[in-house]
Amino acid sequence: MARYAAVSLAGFRGAEAEASRLIEMVEKDASAAGQGVGILWCQLVSGILYNGLGRYEKALASAQRASEQAPELFVSAWALPELIEAATRTGNTQLALEALEQLAEATSAGATDWGLGIHARSRALLGEGKAAEGSYREAIDRLSRTRLRPELARAHLVYGEWLRRANRRVDSREQLRTADQMFTEMGAGAFAERTKGELLATGQRVRKRTVETRDDLTVQEAQVARLARDGVSNAEIGERLFISRSTVEYHLHKVFSKLGISSRHQLEHALPPESSAAARP
Template sequence: MRCFWIEPGALARERITAIADELPVDPADPRMVAIAAYVTPLARGAQVVAALRELVDRTTDPTVIRFLGSAALQVGAFDLAARFSLAAQPGLRAEGRLGLLSRALAVQAWSHARLGDLAAALPAAEEAGRLAHETRQPYMVGLARAVQAEIAALRGDHDLAEKLAAEAERVGLAAGARPVLATVQLARGLAALGSGRHADAVAALLRVFDPADPAYQLALRCYVVAELAEAAVHCDRADVVRDLIAELEQAPTTSPALHHGLRYARAVLASDEDAEELFRVALQADLTGWPLERGRLQLAFGEWLRRRRRAAESRPVLRAARETFDALGVTASSDRAARELRAAGEATPDREPDALGDLTAHELNIAHLAAEGLTNREIGQRLYLSHRTVSTHLHRIFPKLGISARGELGAALRREG
């Protein structure tokens, strides 16, 4: 785990790997899979991803499931990371293991944010931060704040994103926690992209790739390739990104996140002669469960088509991108898609007000649990609150969603989400 939170250097990673390889333990053992993910996320990425897929639903131990979720995050299998982390939580709650629960929630939040599922990421990040504070895990507090900053940036609330990023950065610098600082730079890069400050976005994201920078993180740098490429093509820094891509192309990993990012980068950085084919190849990849990646590709391809005076072809692609971003609540990208659609000759309807945006992350979490049929007392036990506090929250939630009864929660959340 220290190989994730700090950077011990190549020699230390090699020594740990050599010792692990000598252990009389089956390489398919979940602990060995996790060691490979933490220590050699790229060099052994392909075998880790394969092993994680084999281990799905094979264990009931919540502590094992939790660290498999964390291992999946290291190798960019965010769909698996979210699945493992969510599956670990009932057992960790039942056992009262709040320290590990905060870690599982943080991995869930980080992964869901990268997948674009902001409605799931936000309450997970909020609870992760609260429990991490109560269990005195400052680096986990910082990670939760950084994810909240990323979510705020995706939703277009750039002032809040910077406020949360600054809070997370203070924690990350004090604890020397590289994943926190890397996520801070991701959040700042997204906020800069959303406001059209492409040079600032490149500067923020390049820090994650610089081994001399405290925000450098061996694994997480691989998962911001698309954002860096998007920023670079808008400010004449494409050559820098091409050099980084050339390095990452050599990684012997089947990381879904890395390969989605590389396909996007190849397309946006390509010459006019090659770009269209590369966009189509990227869109034909298996993006099931990765809606944010699909929307990003559609938006970039639609922009490329429109700028080549192929407005009629661009409109359905841009429309699909805008619908995806609207559904995810990724406001800045939705607004950009709407602008491109108008430039392509299609009027776009105003976005419906987002009632979920009026709920705090804590309220959203309570609303989802109540919609699942849990009683106030059960919700309180789950979140370590009194049933009276839960009742008070629900009375605040109902008018925000425009409902008056508990039975209407499910429909309201589906409608707004």
């Protein structure tokens, strides 16, 4: 069991290289031993890892593999929330709706705060307006009564993301700051970085200036620049920030102009790995 605990911890922390290595190793051993549940567990952890990193296509593929077995298997049921989040982020609404129905069946029998809270959080991702907000609040209320702090932190995160897209920046920051603090305390690096990116997108200023430019980068320009520096494609940047590909290209053009560079490769030196450009709203 120790190796499954280790792979789970690595996946939640979001250290991609370490987690991928452990997932591959444990999955290989499980396959050799004919342990189907072990293979499913590794796929579940992979889904969590990639949802944390904002790599939703990969998260969806992993979560689908983890949830394709009989729903009474606990691993398959636990993979459904990962599938729903990844599916909604990649525009696979019908797939998310089907998974939500399965999740409702899996959580309704026990009627625990954990199960109903996870279902409410997943339902909120597919909702709109007041119905969605009510589900987000229900998820936070229920999960706050459990010991599952990671799931509660993720509820604050997705609620904050939803509020930002609804242009409720002040409300969004409140949820995102809570999530950021929780993820940081738990050592969930990938989820913490995803949360920090959302906070920047609300207009929160970056605290420390490390790159001097004639014209400061805006919050969105700084966020796009960091993702581009890290090798994320324009299409994936747009997916993570909920903006179009052409808008990403526009921001990169402005970034190159302000930093006096002409290519993505130069961002490595213009934006050091452990720092951010000063940003203005």
